[in-house]
Amino acid sequence: MVKVLISDKMDPKAAEIFRARGIQVDEITGKTKEELIAIIGEYDGLAIRSATKVTKEIIAAATNLKVVGRAGIGVDNVDIPSASAAGIVVMNTPFGNSITTAEHAIALMFALARQLPEADASTQAGKWEKNRFMGVELTSKTLGLIGAGNIGSIVAERARGIKMKVVAYDPFLTPERAIDMGVEKVTLDELLARADFITLHTPLTDQTRNILSRENIAKTKKGVRIINCARGGLVDEVALKEALDSGQVGGAALDVFVEEPATNSPLFNTPNFISTPHLGASTSEAQVNVAIQVAEQLSDFLLDGGVTNALNMPSLSAEEAPKLKPYMALAERLGSLIGQLAHDNLTKISIEVEGAAAELNIKPITGAVLAGLMSRYSDTVNMVNAPFLAKERGLDVREVRHDREGDYHTLIRVSVQTEEGEKSVAGTLFGNAAPRLVEIFGIKVEADLAGNMLYIVNEDAPGFIGRLGSSLGDAGINIGTFHLGRRGSGSEAVLLLSIDSPIPEPVLWALCKLPGVKTVKALKF
Missing domain, CATH: 3.40.50.720 (NAD(P)-binding Rossmann-like Domain)
Incomplete structure (x- = not known):
């Protein structure tokens, strides 16, 4: 279980x-x-x-x-x-927790605008400092979104509902999406110069770390208010402290910190600063x-086999998985075949799909091809780490989708660039379920790819098949299936044989010495 x-x-x-x-x-x-x-x-x-x-x-x-x-x-x-x-x-x-986090950012924005935590503390201390807490309206103010993804878009929607103008900086925000969101797409410098409030909704990466640095905070409108419910490290906390003290920043609210639990932040006890203990997702x-x-x-x-919201492999819905399963099996065997036959020092690999395969999600097919190919390097390779291994080895991976109709209702072709030039194999599905090889290195041949197999390239001449059968019989090797293809009469021929047991090394060398043999290779699927 x-x-x-x-x-x-x-x-x-x-x-x-x-x-x-x-x-x-x-x-x-x-x-x-x-x-x-x-x-x-x-x-x-x-x-x-x-x-x-x-x-x-x-x-x-x-x-x-x-x-x-x-x-x-x-x-x-x-x-x-x-x-x-x-x-x-x-x-x-x-x-x-997208809605919850977005609502927390809006709540902190209101709290900053009306100084609610300080007013609450003052009132509960027995004071009545009505004239001390002069807030600002949010209506007609400009909200600057740094990050306009799922949470940022919810914040934008809520902000527009209270009649704020919203500008957004996000390298991945398209003009069409900005229009749909009702926001203005701007550069980071434009946002810093125009925003009355800034909220951050971006992951922490090398590109976003300290995106509100000392230099960028200095570019903001004087009195700007900053809210961060995304990730600690997006804001330079020391620089923010200095900006609050100088009045460059009129208020700040952080739900996240560089170090958590945050027990000794330089921002603590700073006027006009609000902090919460990473509560963005904390609703029932x-x-x-x-x-x-x-x-x-x-x-x-x-x-x-469904893959949803994965960080290190393509998504594959539970509905897609059963449909893609036979294609992935075919792709993995084609990758394995070319990995076992092609020489080392591969530089490029191309995965082409046509027919029914071209209508499917190609990413899992690519992952399966790479898993088959990379199995020659590791016995623990799978669709997750295969792209990692390919990238580690500098392999250039290309995906090609063809709309054309060929000889088969569906076809997957895998090509690699080797020191000897390009080599490719292709396969299809019989009955939409059974993987079948249909071409190997330019020669048409139909074969199942399973278990122990022998790949032999030889000169097409009378008597060869008989000599091969006798050699295997003398060695006690039983042939399960026999698949033959050739470039033309009397030219190069290819044999793919399934055998009932692994072939011993001495037998392999003996086959290499048969007249007309060019290549002999033991395969395992």
């Missing part, structure tokens, strides 16, 4: 979903790194929130682990490169939503 570990506190609905779908689930929380290393090898899936740190050491011990699911957006606590290298899918749930609705989503995503993957 498939086993999943829930290692952080999570809504009970997650475990209920796993059990309802026939998955064994253990809820074991609060374990130390060493304790987790001791048990993780038993599990196929791991469901976490932010407390569990999925480190390189834990991944090394997770010998059966296939997927890590983060109930939430951020995956800072998962070593994704190590997981990818180990062939482990890493998923998050980016939409389960969001906790239930992300728990349900992570359980459904892990179940779909472990049971049906």
Whole structure:
């Protein structure tokens, strides 16, 4: 039975979903790194929130682990490169707490505009400082969004509802999407110069780290108010402290910090500063939503092969997976075949699809081809780490989709560039289910690719097949199937034989010495 570990506190609905779908689930929380290393090898899936740190050491011990699911957006606590290298899918749930996080940003914006925390503290202290707390209206003010993805778009919608003008900086925001959102797409410098309020809704990357640096904060409109409910590290906290003290920034509200738990931030006790302890996703609705989503995503993957919201492989819905399964099997065998036959020092690989295959999601097909190809380098390769291994070896991967109709209702062709030139193999599906090779290095040949096989290139001459059969018979090797193709009468011929057992090395060398033989290669599928 498939086993999943829930290692952080999570809504009970997650475990209920796993059990309802026939998955064994253990809820074991609060374990130390060493304790987790001791048990993780038993599990196929791991469901976490932010407390569990999925480190390189834990991944090394997770010998059966296939997927890590983060109930939430951020995956800072998962070593994704190590997981990818180990062939482990890493998923998050980016939409389960989107509304909650967006609403928290709006709440902090209101709190800054009307100085609500300070006014509350003053009033509860027995003071009545009505004239001290002079706020500003949000209506007609300009909100600058840094990041206009899912959460940013919700913030924009809410801001427009209170009659704010919204400008957005996001390198991936298209003009058409900006129009749909009702925002103006601007450069970062334009946003800094025009915004009365700035909210951040972008992941923390090398490109976004300290996007509100000392230099950029200096470019803002004097008195700007800044809200960050995204990731600590997007704002230079020391520079923000200085800007609050000088009045360049009129107010700031942070839900996230560079170091968390934040117990000694330079911003604490600064006037016009509001802080909350990473509450962006902290509503009962969001906790239930992300728990349900992570359980459904892990179940779909472990049971049906569906991939949703993965950070290190293409998405593949549970509905798509059964339809793509035979194509992926064909793709993996074609990749394996060309990987076993082509020489080393491959520089390029091209995956071409036509017919019915051209109407499908090509990314999983590419992943399957690379998994087959890279299996020559590792016995733990799969669709997750195969692209990682290909990139590591500098392999240039191309995908080509053809609308043309060929000789087959569907066709996948895999071509590689070698020192001897380009070599390609092609295959189709018989009955929409059975993978079948139909071409190898320019020669038409129909063959199943399964089990132990022999690939032989020889001169097309009378008597060769008889000599080959006698040699294999004398060695006790039984032939299962026999597939023959040739470029033309009397020219080069190709034989693909399935055999019932692996061929011993001495027999292989004996076959190489048969008259007319050019190449002999043992294959394994």
